[in-house]
Amino acid sequence: MSDAASSHKNMLLSYEWLKEFIELKETPEEIARILTTLGFESAVRPANSGFSGIVAAKVVSKVPHPAADKLSLCEVSDGAATYKVVCGAPNVEAGQIVPLAKIGATVGGVKIKKAKLRGVESEGMICSERELGIADASEGIMTLSSAEAGRLGRDFAELYPPDFIIEVETLPNRPDILSHYGVAMELSAKLNRPVKPPAAAGDKIRPDGLLADVEPTLLAGNTPGCESYTAVALDDVAVAESPEWLKNRLRLCGYRPINAAVDITNYVMTEMGHPLHAFDRDKLSGGKVIVRAASPGEKIKALDGKTYDLGESDIVIADGAGAACAIAGIIGGETSAVSSSTKRILLESAVFNPQRVFAARRRLKISTESSYRFERGMSKARSIAACQRAVELLKNLCSARPSAIVDHGAGLPKNKIAVFFEKILSHTGVNIAETKVRGILAALSFEIVREEKDFIVVEPPSFRRDIFLQEDVIEEIIRVFGYDNARFDSAPAPIPDGSFAADRRRFDFVSSARRFLASAGFVENVNYGMIAPGWFSYFDEKLCVKIINPVSPEAAALRPSIFCQMWECFRANLGEGYDSQMIYEIGNIFYDGAQTRSLGLLASGNVFGDNWKKASLDADFYFLKGILEKLSFFACKDIRPEFAVDSGASNPPGGAKTPDFLAFGINIISEEEHIGRIGPVAPSLALAAGAKSPVWWAELNVDILAEKPRRNPIHKQYSVFPASSMDFSLMVEEGIPFGTIKDNILRVMGDEAHLVESAAPADVWRSPSGETSVLVRITLRHPSKTLDAASLGSLHGKITAGLTQIPGLKLRA
Template identity: 30%
Template structure:
């Protein structure tokens, strides 16, 4: 939220220094994130002075230069060399003296120094408009009226607008502070309480409002009274649409708003003054002189102010004309064919209350994030629509002429009631940690606009003002009291009583850290991606169980991720676009799903994302590129780190977002999936190189880790024995089948199985391959004899020949 110091003081009965105001705002919960000086002209024309050209003679060494004598109102006349074609004696001009810094419209700032130009010394500069930031005009020097007093500071003559601008970090519930008057209300309450004064925000100047004629009558009908509970309007006839006066442009520019014309600028001014959005229609374009607040059929075309055609959703609340044609997305964005233009003469001014939920949905649905929608979706003051509208109508009369040309329309079928909240003083003390006297509580609440309905020694009953729609609970009242008292005034107790924490899920943290350390040691980087992602990444089947957001902050972040692949690919794409082509990422995170209303679940994973080279090119040779085997080895090592030795790798059925995929199972539970991401999925993220992905079910792994006991034992005294075996098998036979077949033989002395060569040749036969496998045996009690080893190898060969029809090469 951007607040102007000058603008804020239009509503304050006292003046506060900028630095004190900054501390005050932060103290009441409106945290000032930055405070900067604003100047409509950079540098504020400081050091520039109005001068008179006493003489102007041709430069002796240059045809296009003039040597002038200039009176600046003090000291001796200055000699200044000027290159402008229009300089002449007797002119009143703006001079930058030596030491003055000027800020041109274009280019860098320039500090004046004594200069020698073609052999003639120059003591300053006679300025053109663009050279001091007044405009883009560089046709010649700026010549002022003859009656301007010599020696007058340029800042005093031109009066550039200066201000202090506060950036306030508002919490989402503080819609009451989304305006200058709302902030002023908090400032007055703070000063009233702490300085023992009775300060109130200056009232809106609407006392002179009156209907002058009824030449532009408009009727209003609300068909959806839930989405629009109050609609106020008034007509202003014979206005002139033109440029806004300088004071209004200065106020808007200071807070980052671009002036457009007097009518639009007034609605923006009122928005930032009161927090109430307004909309001005061209009354002559309202067919039938009727305004209908209603919903339209799904798909109704509507051209908005940005000249784009949008399809209306059946849930969008629309402002329509008498023919039920859309004129505006209610509270969000206007239409092209009903807005104010340079030729507009008659205006219908809207001031309404729209349901925050409806506005938020429409705003995000169509990607229209406007200042008006931001206010409406946080709830506005339903009691203030008429006052604000009358204030705006009077400003339009003042700045655009015309007359009030209708009675005030105020359709308010079910007037809202102020919420009442009961606060017990004991609860206030318990929650705040401070004991407040009843008189102090009353003073603060009354200063904030609350009405005291009933009070006793133990409690107080108050009605909350409509300007604070977030007030519903006793805790809300406690927050208001603590804010105005000052959040930094909460007493610090002498002792704090706490219960000692009990460590739970120790395995989870141990193995998470162990896994992370291992991966970092391999050169991986840990990433943290957003758990909220884009529904467009997923198909209908995946979305059927996805958790959809009701109040998503953008159209691209509207569901909780059902898979971690897509958010990881976003990180991959971001890096590839910045020429980081060799990437190894890992992430601990959660996926989310639902099986029905109120039935939600989340699941924890650790995922790997690998692309590019895993070793760099060097003088010894080229680097190696990541592939499925590199990824499989890392997954296998992660399982070993956690003490799991019973996992088996097997090809996974085709489908999904992976090709050449494997799945890892323990007791028929799939604990991991890994493979290469499909080209279709990579194309979605504009990734043009292969990406390996592995998804380990961390929760399921923890279950097996907890059931696994790790035992320590002495190193064996005997040496292992290795035997190699070559066999011919079908090309389609995976090595995992060889491993499982050998394990089923159940040889206690067999320590490991390792594939070390694959050979393919036509000599082996069609669709055949040769696998060379090493077997390592270890007997911890004695050195095995050749007979012992041969016996075990014979069992292995028999099993391979019987179960896999392998041909043993001898």
């Protein structure tokens, strides 16, 4: 596995390297645009530019500077001449092959001139990677491969030719894009050009002769964290410095060269996308490996020099004696590391369970290039191909001889997915020819296992672990076909009548509600719809919805009310000293198998703030009631809300009964339809949160309110004629809304209802025995004349008749 720390989350591609897998006529900028249209946002920058006058040279000798302790005087030869160069790098030594910037060369924007340093003339500059711009940092001068000793004077631009870096933003479900070959396959599908696999990636590994004492064995048992494991033993390995072409490509992609054996594993991972790991086989007890779960209290010292405490859920690679040699899928161990003295290697190419790797990586707080790939999901086929490619490179660059092979595990089974051509049209609105569909799927490595007139059955490639549904396949088809090429010649699937109109009405109501509530001083909250299941104790738990595979215990359920998270926000605000609050939220709630859009309002404390005229006006029922009534006017909805104490038989948002977080509930009713609930938060809950004033709560069903008829405001001119008032004293049973009384008055008045200027309770009296007396005052006014005694008498009779028709109400004498 690659143990390089993951310092970037985007894939860095070499344009010149990419061209080895697919013919590219396009410029790097055009390739970046094509990748962006495929869903991978990309950017381009030049690399290895401006190398002029820099050559490969040999440090012939090194002596201390006569006048400076930290400087050295070096003689450097380019094969044609010898130059005296003053160098301050601590790692310069005689015999090294180095990049020499001769007089006249430009390094880092500075032209090299002959100059005296502490009295000694310097005829050039020995360069570091940072000075050449091929690395962000360096600890000293850059040293070239010893293979360049026979080619002194070679232009540095030949070793590090001009190139372009394409930085590709990858997606969590697309680990196959974390490689040059993977990107080439995407371009192949888009550009309809063949792709050439890496050399030897498809060749079968043939041992040069099995040796009984080196054959690796795998005791994976039923280890759930390992889906497949391939290992190749190699003998006669000559671990040396990597050639410059390989080091150049690694540096372009953000890796630091180490030695040929380790560099090859990183090279193949960058080329083909699958992480590999090389063990020094002489450091493995018994010459074999075991894949197992970590033991309680087990520790391992990793290649980064840190010691990690392992957990029982972690998977480790152990040797024959049981000693852990690597944390599977994350990082190798120091005890089995490959070095320049290594002669025998065990090359590992495995597929580890993504969830196990992710959990271990997060718990151990370590991120490597290997873990970044394994936690996204690797494939058996790619692991075999990567292993074959690495063996070929080890044979060519390290003179290695494969001596034994072991292969365990068949990988994951493939899915079979039926794709109906009619569904492609109905889902995308684009009529794509069936031959084009087959061509795109074949280019994306989908195997068509069955063909019918109306559909095909496909198997996704093993490296696409994110493809499960027909919709997933259709998304791949339209993505490669190109959204920019879409011509909507045919209409998509029929849309139910009124669905767009309903969405528009809901959008208009929510927009109006937000504007009004903001103007009224309310602050909006925005929360996710997931909560801790502990909230269910306030509701009927049988009707609440739990999440099967939650992201965390604190988000293991769907909220049955907007109140849940708003209360957490309210408590947090109290902790910051905000004793007076008016907050609201609009979002989905989930209850009794239904999903509803809901509006929640919470108010507490001084709702208008302290001022010199009035010290305080605390939130109460009438404040929230007024807000709701004004909201209906502002949103131009004919709601006409009524309020009645909840008897438990209603079904407003939040359940069939008042939730336990309220002291009591008052139903909000519109035309005999429940649209919400209002009530005070239970005092015990408010006190526990630290509230200094009563807390009032209201929740409305947005879906119902949005469908209410539109009512445009009507502006009436003031009448110049006098008004007349009538008082009616009524005995009213508890629970009769005043709206019912008012509606009956207007109903019995018929065409004369417009004469009612106002109808409101002027006084309420409750007797010790529980009877309620209400004094209703009705104000009448005619817009064009004075109401005479006869007219008023007639109106009084109609009103009296209407009141007597209301059950549970009687006129007092």
